Structure formats: C-alpha cells, structure tokens
Amino acid sequence: MADREVVQEKSTCTRCGLTKSLTFEHVPPRGSGENGPTRLYNMLDALTAETVPWDFRGREFQNAQRGTGGYYLCSDCNSRTGRETVPAYLEMIRQTRAQNVIPLELQWARGASWQVSLHEIEPNAIARQVILMIACMNNHTFVRSKNLLTILLDKHYRPKKFEHGLYVFINAGALSVSYPAIVLGGLHGKMSVVTGVFTGTYSFQMELDQRTNPHGYADISNWITDFAHGETASIDLHIPILETNVGLPGAHQSRAEILQNLEQHRRSQTAR
Template sequence: MRRDDEGRSDDEPVGQTANPSSDGLNSTNNEAPPIQLLVRVGDNLPRVTPPGYAVATDLLAELLDGIDRPHAFAPPDRHTGLCRICGATATLTFEHIPPSSAGNDRRARSSPGLPLLTSDQPLNFPKTGWTPAQRGVGGYVLCKPCNEFVGQRYILEYGQLAAALRKQVDGAFAALGHAVGGLDLDLAGWALGDVARAGLVTVMDVAVHDRLLRRYPELTNVVRQPGTPLPSTLRLGLTVVLGTRARLSSPVCQADPDGCVVFSEAALAPFSWTLSFLEPGLRSLPHTADVSEWLHHGQNHRPIHAQLKLPVGAVVSPTPGDYRPASLIEANLPTDR
C-alpha cells in the first residue's frame, strides 16, 4: 500500500475536528446550547474576568448567530444558502477546506469537537459518532461563480507552495531527526498575495452562515479584487503544521488571566490559516505569523524580496489554535488523584 510523505496511506482517513457543537456539524437541537463554557475540575484557578471578556462575548454572539440552524457550519449536503464570499443566496457548491491542491483530496472522517474536548483521551479519534467525507474535508459553502473564481485565480499557486513547504519540512526532519520549531523562508518569486487570498477563503469558509460578511463586508473585495487589504481589526495568521488531521473551527475564544483571543481556524498540513479579530481589548493568536500584508499584493505579483519566519507545529489536539506535539499535550493532561 503506497503511503504519502507524512506516512498516511491512500485509504487512511483524515480526522477532522469540526465546530464544537453538541450534536454534530449542523446542530439543530434547541435543548442544548451550541456554545458551552468548559471548566476543568480541580484546577483551583481564580475566577477572574479576563481583559476583553465583554468584547469577546459580544463579538461571538454576533459571529455565531444562527449556529443552531441547519447548514450553519461547513454543511455536508447541497442546499440553497448564503455564499461565504459574496453573501448571495444560491445553490451552494462543494469547497475543499483547505484546497484539494494542498493534499485535501482523500476520504476523511469528520467528528464534532465537543466529544473530543470533553474526553479523557482527547487525542484519540472517536470510534463512533463520526461521519464519512468521501471527497475530502470541506462543505457546501460557496456559490458557483465564487468557487470558480477562486479556483481559477489562486489555487494553482497555493498548491505549488504547499508542495514546496512539505519538501522543506521533510528535509529538515530528515536532517535533524525531529520536527523543527520554525522555518526561515525565502519566498521571493512566489505570488504571495494569491496564496494569502486562498488562505483567507479557507477561514471565510468556516464562518457561520454569512455572519462574518455582515460584520466585515469588505472581505468580499479582499478576495475578488486583488490588492484590497484586510479591515484593520482583522489579522490573517499562518503556521506550518504537521500531521494527518484537519481542524476546522468557526470563531472561538481563548481566555486566560492575560486576556482574550477570538479567532477562526482552518488547518490541514502543511498550512494552518487563522483569522484573528483584533477589536479593542482583544489579543492576536500566538504561534502564528502575520501574513496580512501579503493581501496588499496584486494578482500574480511576485516580490523579489520576501523573507518570513514561520512557526511550525502539529495538529493533533482537538483544541483550536493548539499546535503542541502529542507528547507535550499528554504530559499536561489532568490525572486522577
């Protein structure tokens, strides 16, 4: 059986961690709230309100409005809905999240995030409760014109850069015998604006209905009019990731005594794309490189100087934004006393 460069067989499914609703990708159970606060028992942490908490909760209430309705998050079936790029009501087409040109073209298994987040073995993919995805990780989220526009303009460059990064990461691993913590890259000659727009589409794809566009309508032009910058309160982040799992998340909040981070994520090796919301009082997601400036480049613009240090992590945890290796996660799991 042939295996790819990450050790995954052709018919071995990718584990997809999806939006943490209580009953699947498209929660319609009105008895259980789709957003739940998880508190680990026994931590003895002080109950303090972190900075930015009120801003984060108000923002999430807006971005996640309607998450308990059908077809809210990466819907797996064809339907008439709201395009995540232009906001038009249309019969939506299937979009690979992230693009199939980066290796997302194999059968996958999809699981909602909440059972994994609350499991005493969160790194083990569940034996039951998952659904098959024969075409790879994705959903019916784009109208046909937007899907074709992105495919024709941006996807080829995206796939070529993904292949080049895979080769470089594998080379570093072979030389050192372990994964590297970061890569110093010379990206001169790559159409970085096109790559970033394809990456931005992946995190727009995991929005709830059109709620992201309602708050930030400029995002349509960022995708469809190359060179248009992001709104000033948004940040596009990029991390090189290892592993065979995908992790998709609509906007979520990470809160600690230092503050709150609100972000969405679409991750599958070799890229994890994140969109951080930098409303006043909120912080940016750590362990990501800010590539928002790439969006200023026009289509097929290839800079002669482009240096970037990209962090490298793993996608093994069900927790959005967690790039720790399995060994470190397991070492920090709570144990029975």
C-alpha cells in the same frame, strides 16, 4: 476547484452573499494533493472524552469520501476564485513540498521552526485564498464586515489597513482541526476571537479582533496590504512547528505535556 455537482436547495454563498445553488468546494483545494478521504470527528466529543484527545477508539465519525469541504460557494464564485486565488495558493504549496525536508527530530521538537524560501509567489492572492478558506469554515455572515467582503470580492482592492492577524504554522500534532470563530478568554487577560483552517502542509489562524500573535506564528497579515494583485515577490518565511493535540485553537501542548498533566491530576485526586 469545483466538482460540478450542484445542490438542489439554494443557500447563501459565503463569498458573494447571494442566495444561489451552491457547488462543492474542497478546502484545501483539491489540486494541493492533500485533500483525500477523511474521517471527521466531533470536536466536542474529543474535548469531553475520558481518554486522551488523540485516542479515537470507539468514537463516532463521519466518512468524508471526497475529502474535506462543503457547499460554501456558488458556481460563479467557485470559478472565479479557481482562477484568481487558487493557482497562487497551489504554487506556494508546490514550492513548499519541493523543499519539505523537515528532519524528523525537528518535527517533534518543542520550539522548532522551519525556514521556507518561496520564489516569485503572489502574496496577495495567497492571503486572499487563505481568508476564503477560513470564511468557508465559518458561515456566510463571516465576511459581512465591509473590509473582508471587499478583499474577497475585488482583487484590485488593497486596504490601507488590515486589522486582523493572519498567521501560518506547521502542525506536528495528532489532530487536524478546522474551526469557526471561537472566543478565547484568559490570553493576557484579554479576549481573543480566533478561527482557522488546518491542511497537510500549513495551518492558518486568523485573529479577528486584534493582532497579538500569541504563539509566534509566521505573520502574513501584511500580504493583504503590501502587495497588489498579480504582484510577485520572493519571501523567506520562518514558520514555527507547533503541536495540536487538543481541539481548541491556540492550544499547542505537546503530547508529553498532556500526559504529564493527566498524571499529575490523577495523583492529586488519589492524594485527597
């Protein structure tokens, strides 16, 4: 879904890796109806601020009038993914929004989840579109692993094994953060490399080094291996609703928990 606006300077295309003029790519795709003018805040500012993470007053931001995205893909890759994977992704979003009747009390309930029934969708193309969006959030070195690269480049390539975790959840929190690969420690004593992209409907996380699914996300990793390109299936997804109020991947504390922690911290400071 490209604006046909081309940057003058050549750069490396995230998908094909060639040095070419890049076109503006909307992430998520513009046709999803959830990519309008946006304020972009620096995550580091939010993490180091003295205020609660969702208080943006006085913080600097960048106005993204055309929505979120950037110059990630060359014109050829933009057109090709626009044909091969974007339509299947948009169909999943369309069906989801048609069923989007999450009761308000559920949206903010801890441990809540929502069941969506997707009818005759194309799982392989959708998963490849999600990986592409995540790749765009990273830089062009992200897909240099041969497996990922071939998944993005060749629609008929169906790996026997997909060693990454690809997950879906619904964000009910105050922040919408997309982040390049981040290494997290302390997860059952293991390191975990996580990256992801948030949209108005779904949020997607990818675990790069393992598949631990620490928060019980809906796991769609098998959409890459179990379905051929063009193959359709009707799938029920049980999707957890998790808050994101801190700009770190996998930090799903509720606002109430954060406020409680802050209060406890304040009390322990004054007791000293």
